[in-house]
Amino acid sequence: SADRARFTKSVSAAMATLARANAVPSRAPSARASLRSRESPRWITRPKRWSRATTNAASPSEYDDALLAAELESLVEDTRAAGGDAHTHVVAFSGGVDSSLCAYLVHAAFGGVGGSDEEKGIGAGAKKNAYAAVGVSPSLPSSQLEMARNIAQSIGIPLREVHTNEGLVPAYVANEGESCLHCKNELYATLNALALDAESGFSATSKDPVLVLMYNGTNLDDRADPTRLGLMSAAAHGVYSPLQNTPKERVRQLARVAGLPNWNLAAAPCLRSRLAFGVPALESTLKDVEAAEEAVREILRVRPEENMRVRVLSDETGGGETEETAMTVSFGEEKNSVFSKRAALELDPHHLRAVELDASLREALREALARCG
Template identity: 45%
Template sequence: MSLMLCARSAASRIVNISHSVRRRPRYFSSAVDTDSVVSAPSTANDEVTVTTYSSRSSSSSDTPKSYPLSANNSMKLVDRLLQRTSEMMDPHAANVIAFSGGVDSSLVAALVHRAFNNYHISYDSNPSITQRRGSLQAVLGISAAVSQTQIIMARTVAQTIGIELTEVPTSEGSDETYQRNDGYACFVCKTHLYSTLENVANTVMKQQLELRQQLNDDQQQKDDAYNSVILYNGTNADDRTDPTRLGLIAASNFQVHSPLDQITKDEVRAAAKHLGLPNWNAAASPCLRSRLAMGVMATSEHLRAVEKAEEFVRNVLNIDEAVNARVRMLAGGRAVVELDNSILMDTSHHQFSGDDSEESWVARSLRESGFEMKCINEWGFKSFGGVRGFKTGSVAAMPEQKIMKK
């Protein structure tokens, strides 16, 4: 059966959605200028270098690869993105960005914010009410799958952009299909999220229409004609090659707009850098559910376990948000730490000898910190399976065999 039919089958099991509204950086990639991450947009003489650490292919190297892009080309890229975003955006509609604080949705928020503010539409009868008939806000869905670190980052980026941020609880955690984590969790999660975002937008539109009751009837009829919702997400061209992203089907079902779907992740980072976004070179930050292997229940306890473990690993190893670091929960509750190979192969820490000479500095640091005991005694893991190189993507992949049987 086709993927779409399988997704619809999963959708039929979704429960009703509750629409509730309302240290110094250490390990960086060599490309990161720590003093310019939060600086103003690049000048014409600057060169942006984007670094990636890994590939979806298991045979590829995790050695950092640089993709230089001149500031002039970055400017042209941003101009092209602004043009594309402006064509999608309606200043009279309720424009809502599915915002996570990651670099993709942050760039979209910056683009839509700029495009929206390029429109200056005022009412002759009462220009003080508003310059536009529509609205704009970034919405962050809050659940156990979103770490506190990510929430803080989202707030910081929204403040940098100057866009209104609304934090809304989402209810995918109570959905049995999501909890089973059998390959459809991403689709279920995004369906809940986009439904909630639509509800937020409808609430805002209702409030604005009530505010404009003081306008004359002719103007009110014009406003009613623009009573629409436009949702945006940060899907880029690279995302569309990932077969595990069933959330893309949910986005299609809700007709979500994707201003970045024609550019790569490297171009996303270059554009974000040019616009001065503080997270332009931060490592990918998918939801905590992506750390759970297929079949490991997506419960708040399991999600909290990987969040606590990852926070501990970053603190012990003194690594910054630009480095990929994951704590996976595999079958049987086994914890596995994943790190960029550039960190695992760092020889500057091999200053010990004797029986420990064959032990990596990462394994040694975790052992001395009591990481394994904390995993078992404090966070709810059953065992610790060691350290391995990071590979991008979810460990709860799409259940291809199950799809074929349907």
């Protein structure tokens, strides 16, 4: 296919560049060597002694990065081809590594990075508007909003902060298994409506209808997860996913090559995901979880690339949307005057070990969580 041909061409060019960089210049043999080769065939059996250092050889990581750079350019081309007919390009943005790489691709394709308008397939008089939009609601931690602002600035893509109202949808608040679907429905509908409204002036002076294309950072691993009901919403709203065939770990490596500062940071899903099914997604509960996680990060000095969750458990079950590798310590197994909710603290192994061995640390965490409800 044309896409495969572009990718093969990009890889070939990258490999050719590395081959030229690593080539050792040939040198004519000396007279002594020529004479020896004619008169003494025994030299053939002698081991070769290299006097010229080969420090300019590319390391495996350099070869890998060259291939990643070629793959990145191929993804930009694919994104450009997918969105070529749209006037407005909106990235559903959270500041996480997936949506950040998606924003990078959209900005590179339509936002003024790399090449002329003609090279990007943008004809004369065509208006191309590309920006990222983050949904602001109680389910988004303030620290994550600040991260989104910083990452968007790093990429160079404009960021719009859009307030969403999923908290007014009863099925979302009920948190009985379909909250993600209702949240994404609210997000995509809001982003699309705002984009169309902003482009209404352009459509009034143009014969062509305004086309808006939305993008998200869904990757290959996400598509294999049956719990991600938000994918149904994305499909219903015609959202394009440039990374849909790219595994999560590959996304991180591509983000590293792209220069994104959050390429190795821990995943940061919304606060609603901390609630066990059946625990209502009330604004007050989400704020309690946010405050509790901030306190735990400070007490344990959890770094941005390390995983940590404060999960609110239901009365009926001890579960929730925990990861397969979750290691937890529970607080408030029986609700009382100190704890109004049952909570589980999900930590990386070394942090969990520290908590298990240090009684004063456990007490500090208990007091901090109690203050947060």
